[in-house]
Every structure is written in structure tokens, then in C-alpha cells.
Amino acid sequence: MSFIELKNVYKVYKNGVTAVADVNINIKKGDFVFIIGQTACGKSSLIKLLYREERPTKGQVIVGGINVAKLKNNRVYKLRRKIGIVFQDYKLLPKLTVYENVAFVLQSYGYKEADIKPRVIDALTRVGLKEKLRSFPNELSGGEQQRVCIARAIVNKPKVLVCDEPTGNLDATTSKEIMNVIDSINKELGTTIIMATHDQDIVNRMKKRVIALKDGMLIGDWEKGSYKLDEAA
Amino acid sequence: MKPLRILFRSISSAFKSVFRNLSLSLASLSCIVITLIIVSVAITFSSNVNNITKKIEGDLTIVTFVKSETEETKIKEIEENLKVLPNIESVSFISKDAVKEEMKEENDTYKKIIEDWQEGENPLDSYFLITVKNIDDIGETAATIKNLEGVDAVNYGEGLVEELVSVFNMIKNAMIITVAALVFVTAFLISNTIKITIYSRRSEIDIMRLVGTSNTVIKLPFIFEGLFLGAIGSIIPILATIYSYVFLYDKLGGIFFNPILPMIEPYNFVFKVSLALLVIGSIVGMFGSYKAVRKYLKI
Numbered sequence: 001m002s003f004i005e006l007k008n009v010y011k012v013y014k015n016g017v018t019a020v021a022d023v024n025i026n027i028k029k030g031d032f033v034f035i036i037g038q039t040a041c042g043k044s045s046l047i048k049l050l051y052r053e054e055r056p057t058k059g060q061v062i063v064g065g066i067n068v069a070k071l072k073n074n075r076v077y078k079l080r081r082k083i084g085i086v087f088q089d090y091k092l093l094p095k096l097t098v099y100e101n102v103a104f105v106l107q108s109y110g111y112k113e114a115d116i117k118p119r120v121i122d123a124l125t126r127v128g129l130k131e132k133l134r135s136f137p138n139e140l141s142g143g144e145q146q147r148v149c150i151a152r153a154i155v156n157k158p159k160v161l162v163c164d165e166p167t168g169n170l171d172a173t174t175s176k177e178i179m180n181v182i183d184s185i186n187k188e189l190g191t192t193i194i195m196a197t198h199d200q201d202i203v204n205r206m207k208k209r210v211i212a213l214k215d216g217m218l219i220g221d222w223e224k225g226s227y228k229l230d231e232a233a
Numbered sequence: 234m235k236p237l238r239i240l241f242r243s244i245s246s247a248f249k250s251v252f253r254n255l256s257l258s259l260a261s262l263s264c265i266v267i268t269l270i271i272v273s274v275a276i277t278f279s280s281n282v283n284n285i286t287k288k289i290e291g292d293l294t295i296v297t298f299v300k301s302e303t304e305e306t307k308i309k310e311i312e313e314n315l316k317v318l319p320n321i322e323s324v325s326f327i328s329k330d331a332v333k334e335e336m337k338e339e340n341d342t343y344k345k346i347i348e349d350w351q352e353g354e355n356p357l358d359s360y361f362l363i364t365v366k367n368i369d370d371i372g373e374t375a376a377t378i379k380n381l382e383g384v385d386a387v388n389y390g391e392g393l394v395e396e397l398v399s400v401f402n403m404i405k406n407a408m409i410i411t412v413a414a415l416v417f418v419t420a421f422l423i424s425n426t427i428k429i430t431i432y433s434r435r436s437e438i439d440i441m442r443l444v445g446t447s448n449t450v451i452k453l454p455f456i457f458e459g460l461f462l463g464a465i466g467s468i469i470p471i472l473a474t475i476y477s478y479v480f481l482y483d484k485l486g487g488i489f490f491n492p493i494l495p496m497i498e499p500y501n502f503v504f505k506v507s508l509a510l511l512v513i514g515s516i517v518g519m520f521g522s523y524k525a526v527r528k529y530l531k532i
Contacts, residue, residue, distance in 0.1 A: 095253055108441060109450075
């Protein structure tokens with residue numbers, strides 16, 4: 001049974017640009033999927049449809065049993081609690097420490113302080129940042145900030161981790177480290193990973209399922225694939 | 234337990250945020266302080282004008298004379314008839330003997346004339362002093378009284394009273410409109426300033442939305458922050474109101490240049506105004522925040 005299901009999904013923006021056209025994807029629980037393509041191929045739009053930052057113009061998007069297209073604005077948070085999101089630009093709160101940046105997620109869900117602390121420490125240990133609890137984001141390197149972002153995304157133990165170009169702002173070595181962290185989350189916690197990227201090295205090295213997009217259309221879907229856009233067309 | 238925890242966290246986060254965003258808080262605060270001072274002046278002034286008009290209106294009476302030779306039982310009957318009329322607040326009877334005594338006291342000439350009268354002689358008329366509930370209808374009421382049996386003449390200052398009443402009504406309406414307009418402008422200004430504050434923190438709101446914080450939990454700290462800013466912002470206007478009103482009251486001796494224009498006693502009044510300012514500041518601050526944050530919660 002699919003955990004994530006996209007059926008004939010279209011996304012047309014108000015200015016007439018078609019970002020996603022007739023896309024059908026099924027993703028099983030525990031899968032690790034790359035979504036690849038050139039800039040402006042619809043990767044980000046597709047990712048945003050998953051966590052309901054965008055609504056599909058047509059078609060069905062189902063994530064963990066929730067019909068995303070029909071979700072009301074004031075219910076969106078229920079979907080987002082099942083999804084961890086990793087951003088290219090980290091989106092950390094500059095005035096909060098590393099610990100607070102991760103903890104405020106659980107605090108805002110109304111968890112008890114006693115339950116929050118071990119989970120935050122656990123998440124930060126997993127990404128290797130246990131030593132920097134009291135640092136502020138501007139005292140961290142890009143790679144470390146991305147680790148905080150990942151820790152924040154997994155602290156609620158989500159079923160699926162959605163990553164939008166997580167290595168986009170990082171150098172090759174740091175990217176590799178970040179990918180190791182994400183891979184270990186997939187293997188050890190069984191979290192489904194969906195990652196948009198245009199980093200060929202990463203995709204070729206990891207040998208995971210690859211979904212290729214071009215001009216908003218699905219042009220390839222390979223198990224243990226590599227970064228190839230021309231061949232499929 | 235969980236809602237309580239969220240409420241408590243919202244309050245503490247709102248409190249922290251006032252200090253973390255100090256410069257923006259100060260901008261909102263100064264806006265609140267200035268507008269509330271203006272509102273305070275308007276409220277104080279209009280309350281005083283209202284107080285004076287009320288007092289003058291309260292002093293307006295219908296003097297109803299009864300015929301000199303009317304017997305006591307007949308007078309009682311007239312009094313009963315007066316009391317059941319609509320729009321009558323109070324009826325008090327002044328007997329002609331009382332009038333005589335009063336006139337004797339008034340000055341020596343009257344005293345001399347009255348002392349020349351024979352024992353038991355009294356050509357004066359007894360009368361009723363009548364106050365009305367609604368001053369606008371005083372003319373109508375006077376006309377009705379005049380038609381009662383046994384009533385000789387009715388006097389209530391025709392013409393002058395009508396003019397006075399219409400001027401008072403005009404002042405009252407102008408005051409209500411001024412205060413309402415000022416409160417509206419205050420609400421608008423405060424809400425706009427808070428909007429700017431929140432605009433600078435929209436990325437914070439965005440992130441909270443993205444990590445699955447419910448809209449209510451996002452809104453609460455901002456609403457409390459608005460409440461705090463409104464409440465803190467009302468402190469200076471409240472102190473200014475209390476001190477300047479008491480100072481003015483002492484300086485002017487409790488009257489506006491003439492004893493028929495009394496000021497409201499400071500005790501109690503300044504506290505009522507203070508409470509009004511606190512409530513206006515808090516509610517407007519809360520509402521302004523709520524409106525502003527809502528804008529960023531839509532997708």
C-alpha cells in the first residue's frame with residue numbers, strides 16, 4: 001500500500017505557468033526517493049504539494065491517508081505534524097538557540113517540558129550536534145545549521161521527511177555528511193524520505209529510487225537509478 | 234492540562250517577545266501612549282460637559298401655581314393628579330405660608346410689607362415644584378398640567394429652556410461622535426503599528442506554520458503581546474490623567490470659572506477614566522494584533 005499517492009496531479013499558477021502536469025507517483029512507507037530535474041522543472045512545486053504549501057489545481061494528493069487537496073487551512077497543521085520538512089535555507093529562528101529551535105516545535109504542540117528534553121537531545125545527537133545546544137544559528141556553519149533543521153524536522157518522529165534541496169547551499173564534503181545523516185534516518189528510523197535535488201554526485205552515489213521531472217512532467221521513474229535526464233526523454 | 238500549558242507558554246513567550254523586539258515594542262508603545270492621552274482628554278472633557286448639562290437640566294422645574302383660595306383637600310387631590318402624569322420625576326408642594334416666610338427672609342422691604350398684613354392674611358399663591366424625567370418633553374408636560382383642574386398658572390421658562398435643551402443635545406452628540414472617532418482612530422493606529430511589528434516577524438510565523446503549529450497556538454502569543462503592549466501603554470496616560478486632573482481641579486477650585494459650571498470631583502472619576510483607558514488600550518492592542526496576525530495565517 002502506498003504511503004504517498006499522487007494521481008493526475010496538475011499545478012497551474014495564477015500567472016498561467018504550469019509547474020506540474022499530469023504527474024502520477026506512488027511511494028511506499030520507508031522508501032528513499034530522489035526527485036531530480038533542472039531548475040524550474042517543477043521539483044519544488046511538487047514538494048510543496050506534499051506539505052500543502054501549494055494546493056493542486058487538479059488531481060489527488062494523498063499523504064499518510066490525508067487528502068491534501070481537500071484539507072482546510074486551519075487543519076493543515078495536522079498534516080504537517082506527520083511530515084518533517086528540511087529546507088535549502090534552513091529556516092531557523094535567529095533569536096533562539098539550537099536547543100530552543102528544535103524544542104519549540106514540541107512546545108507548540110503542547111508537550112510537557114519533561115517529555116521535550118529527551119526527544120530534543122535525542123534528535124540533536126542523531127545529527128551530531130549534541131555539543132552545540134546553546135549556540136545561536138549565526139554561530140554555526142552552513143552544514144551545522146542544516147543539521148539543526150534536520151533535527152527539528154525529525155524531533156516529532158514523522159513518518160516522512162521531505163527535503164527541498166537540502167544540500168543546495170553546501171559544499172561537496174558537507175553535502176556528503178548531510179546525506180549520511182539523512183540516509184541513517186531512513187535506515188534506522190524507517191522514515192520515508194523524499195528529496196528534491198539537482199546534485200548529480202549525490203544521486204549517482206546513493207543508488208536510490210529516482211523520479212525525473214522536465215517542464216513539470218514525469219519523464220522517468222527508476223529503482224536504484226542515477227542522475228539521467230536526457231536518456232529518458 | 235494541555236490547553237493550560239499552551240496558554241501559559243503563550244503568555245511567557247509574549248512577554249519575552251516584548252523585550253526581544255524592544256525597538257518595535259517601543260514604537261507601538263509610543264503610538265499607544267499618544268493616542269490614549271488624546272482619548273483621555275476627550276473623555277475627561279466630554280464627561281465634564283455632560284455633568285454640567287445634567288446638573289443644569291436637573292435644576293429646571295415647572296412651577297405650578299394653585300389658586301389662592303384652594304382648600305387643603307383639593308390641593309392633595311391636585312398633587313395626586315400631578316404624580317400620575319407621565320414624565321414626572323418629583324412633585325413638591327410649597328404652601329403659601331412657606332412662601333410668606335421665605336419672602337420675609339429675603340429682604341427688609343418685603344419683610345416690612347408682609348408685617349403690615351393683618352394676622353392670617355396672605356394674598357400669595359401656593360405652588361408645586363415639579364421636575365421632569367425627560368427634559369425634551371418639558372413643554373408638552375407643562376401644557377398638560379395647565380389643563381388640570383384647580384391649576385392657576387404654569388411657568389417653566391418657555392423659550393429659553395427649549396433653546397438650552399437643544400444646545401445641550403448638540404454638545405452631547407458632538408462629544409459622543411468625537412470620543413467614538415478618537416477610539417476608532419486609536420484602534421486603527423495601534424493595529425497598524427502592530428501590523429508593522431508582525432510584518433517584521435512573518436518569517437517566524439511562516440516557520441511555525443511549516444513545522445505544524447496550529448493557528449491558534451501561533452496567534453495566542455501575538456494576541457497576548459498586543460494585550461501587554463496596550464496595557465503597558467495605558468500606564469503613562471493613566472498617570473497623566475490622574476495627576477493633571479487633580480492639579481486642574483485644585484487650581485480652578487473645582488469649577489470652570491463660574492459656580493454654575495462645576496467640575497466632576499476627582500476621586501472616583503479619575504479612576505473610572507483610568508479603567509476606561511486600560512480597557513481601551515488592552516482591547517484595541519489585542520484586536521490589532523489579532524487582525525494583523527490573521528493576515529499571515531492564510532495560505
